[in-house]
Amino acid sequence: MGHGSSRPDSGEPSPDADTAEAPVPSRFARFRRRLRFHRSGSDQLPFKNLAAEDFAGIARIEIIGAEMKFKDRWLACLSFGERTYRTDKSDHTEKPVWRSEKKVILERNGPHIARISVFETNRLSRNNLVGYCEIDLWKVLSEDSEDNLEGLSLLDPSSSNTIVGSISISCYVEDPIETEKAFARRVLAVVDYNEDGKLSYSEFTELISAFGNEVAASKKEELFKQADKNGDGVVDMDELAILLSIQQEKESLISNCPVCGENLGKYDKMNDMLHMTLCFDEGTGNQSMTGGFLTDKQASYGWMFKLSEWAHFASYGIGLKSGSSASHILVFDRRTKRLVEETIDRRIILSMRAIYQSKVGLTLIDKGTRDLLRSISEKQGTWMNSPESAKDIPKFIKSFEDQVNMDEVKHPIEYFKTFNEFFIRELKPGARPIAYVERDDIAICAADSRLMAFTSVDDSLRFWIKGRKFSIQGLLGMGTYSNAFDKGCLVIFRLAPQDYHRFHVPVSGTIESFVDIPGCLYTVNPIAINSKYCNVFTENKRVVSLISTSEFGKVAFVAIGATMVGSITFLKKEGDYVHKGDEFGYFSFGG
Amino acid sequence: STVICVFEKDAIQIDEDLLANSERSLETLVSVGMTLGVSRRKQATEEM
DSSP: OOOGGGSOOTTSOOOOGGGTTSOOOHHHHHHHHHHHHHOOGGGSOOOOOOOGGGEEEEEEEEEEEEEESSOEEEEEEEEETTEEEEOOOOOEESSOEEEEEEEEEEETTSOOEEEEEEEEOOSSSOOEEEEEEEEEHHHHHHHTSOEEEEEEEEEETTEEEEEEEEEEEEEEEEOHHHHHHHHHHHHHHHHOTTOSSEEOHHHHHHHHHHTTOOOOHHHHHHHHHHHOTTOSSSEEHHHHHHHHHHHHHHSOSOOBOTTTOOBOOSSOHHHHHHHHHHHHHHHHTOOOSEEEESSHHHHTOOHHHHHTHHHHHHHTOSSOOOGGGGGOEEEEETTTTEEEEEOOOHHHHHHHHHHHTSHHHHHHIIIIIHHHHHHHHHHHHHHHTSGGGGGHHHHHHHHTTTTOOGGGBSSOGGGOSSHHHHHTOOBOTTSSOOTTTTOTTEEEOOSSEEEEEESSHHHHHHHTOOOTTOOHHHHHOTTTOOHHHHTSOEEEEEOOTTSOOEEEOSSOEEEEEEEEEOOBOOOOSHHHHTOTTOOHHHHBOEEEEEEEOSSSSEEEEEEEOOSSBOEEEESSOTTOEEOTTOEEEEEESBO | OEEEEEEOTTSEEEOHHHHHHHHTTOEEEEOTTSEEEEEHHHHHHHHO
8 A cells, every 4th residue: 555655765764652743754854855856936736726616636647658650769748737747758669658647637617628749859959749639638527437548649730630640648537535535545655654554653643743733742642542433543544534634624734745845724625635646646756757847849848958957947937028038938828728839939039139128229229220120021021922922831831830720721822822912811711710709798809819918007017018108098199099098908919920810800890990100110029018128019000990889888909010010901991880700901011 | 910909998807817817927829709808888787
């Protein structure tokens, strides 16, 4: 019973009753040191105050092995919610075997799609994503049994119709009662030195000490008697489970996690139990996947990543993008409820940091670079409208292979005679279902984009827009601005190059006006938005339209051009009545 | 390129998940047609 690996070395002395009041034994301290060393800021166990009704169970996912189409050394990543874990590298084979498992907490309204990505590894350069699959853990939960998913298709990241291999996974969701029982078993195993499945008084007192509970010896004796229901002088697993369950409700028995030392009792019994259940697994090596990653791309980096692990962890924090943290952009995928990393060329990141995050850079912009940006964008527009530019389309699709889904594009690649035609591609009817299409009181997202939403301008300034001159009046211009907008909500839809570049109407209503505001073509990348030196939204070229609605009053819709993509075209005109979800216009290459 | 929508005061209740991510300075990847929020005017009328 219990865990072999959690046992003390055979040479270690066994504590006895005389030492019951002594400090927590060193083996626990050793566990703590080990875990703290391995854990970085982003590798904290994923605890927040989880309400009992939100807890759906603990899912155990084991990645068994795969069958690929060529030989390599492979690794697999499991991404779930805001966490990613990776296996070790396999041998050089086309049938890698990992047998690595990880437990994750399932929340009723939380993420439920687990993504497994398989990478071929490279000794020096970044590892390459070869295939992926997604598993709906809710489905597994509803089937209520251990599910060995063998031969799951691994899909090509650039085309979901191409299969690049298969993978075998075992997936099992423990229900909360089972978790509670297993927890008592595990707790008991920590101090059950003679492995008889029962705790003597000395083992029991050591357990209480390990929980960080500094109750007096007399109280421990009382607890022991209380636990020992049948009076046989030992506490078995069932008796301990009852004690943990009842006592923890009345008065916290467990003050600290015996593995990581974390203070417990902040929330409730269930959250403490979940913490320790996962922590025990990490401490005992039962969980053979390495954690601490936010995205599968991050988890798949090669040895260079490991060399600079700490520097990278620092730069991977979610938040405003300034300084070295501007080297990566993390976004939260609303569909899968997973963090994903946005691809930006390193050279572009460095140049953007140089220009937008320093006074010197912005001073240069003031002295003529604005005209340069405009000139570059106009030239780019001319090129993108030329027939020769069409040959760049396949390269573009390849460079964003897992982000441009050609299956949903209305026309095949051959249809597009210029790159700009491809850039403003239409989608097949139904490719973007409109939520609650019959209800005008529900607004929808206006673009395929990375969205930020704030209930007030103050919040937007606190959390995102750092340009010192930003204001609603500055954004809308005198022609459209009214006081009612000043205290209103602000929603920012940022389009990345790979996105579908048509924007749609978020609300139903009548278009009152269009106002062109000339300006610069700074980048709209977070690096610039998060810079205090740059005022993208109030200085860039933009078109402000006003939609008059019955449900939302007046809504200002501002289309803002950016470097290279500075051309804004509207498909509706003043006086038109538009329904939410209607195509409203598009951005294209040009000045 | 970017689109910004500005709603009048008390006109919309933005979806909680979008606000929560934004308060962490974290952008949310969305698609055209996903819900953004509900009119507060209608809510207020119904409550009355």
